Amino acid sequence: MAAAAPTPSVPAVATTSSPIAGTETSIDAGTGNDTLVLAAGGGITAINLGVTAGADQTTGDSVAVSNFEYVNASALSTGITITGSSGTNFLTGGSGADTIDGAGGADRHRRGRRQRFG
Numbered sequence: 001m002a003a004a005a006p007t008p009s010v011p012a013v014a015t016t017s018s019p020i021a022g023t024e025t026s027i028d029a030g031t032g033n034d035t036l037v038l039a040a041g042g043g044i045t046a047i048n049l050g051v052t053a054g055a056d057q058t059t060g061d062s063v064a065v066s067n068f069e070y071v072n073a074s075a076l077s078t079g080i081t082i083t084g085s086s087g088t089n090f091l092t093g094g095s096g097a098d099t100i101d102g103a104g105g106a107d108r109h110r111r112g113r114r115q116r117f118g
């Protein structure tokens with residue numbers, strides 16, 4: 001399933017199933033395994049997939065992002081912190097100095113210069 005290319009003005013987030021226009025104030029992935037794809041940083045400094053279901057998973061942005069299981073931040077050149085949940089997470093960092101913590105579960109990690117597996 002290929003993600004549609006985000007438009008240049010899009011900042012923060014898109015899902016693999018439906019690109020986000022950049023004007024949303026909340027994005028709820030709902031049930032299933034969903035990938036949060038960052039087309040640009042949008043001010044996000046940290047992503048925590050382990051927050052309570054329905055809670056905001058991103059820090060530093062103005063969008064309430066919830067119920068994602070996977071993160072693909074490969075488009076970013078700035079370092080961010082990505083924390084997984086107790087379930088299975090696929091976490092992909094960018095070219096910056098990322099800190100990635102799987103936080104348990106059968107995770108897969110890619111890229112990111114600084115990674116802590118667990």
Ligand SMILES: [Ca+2]
Nearest residue numbers: 058063064065
């Ligand atoms: Ca947020």
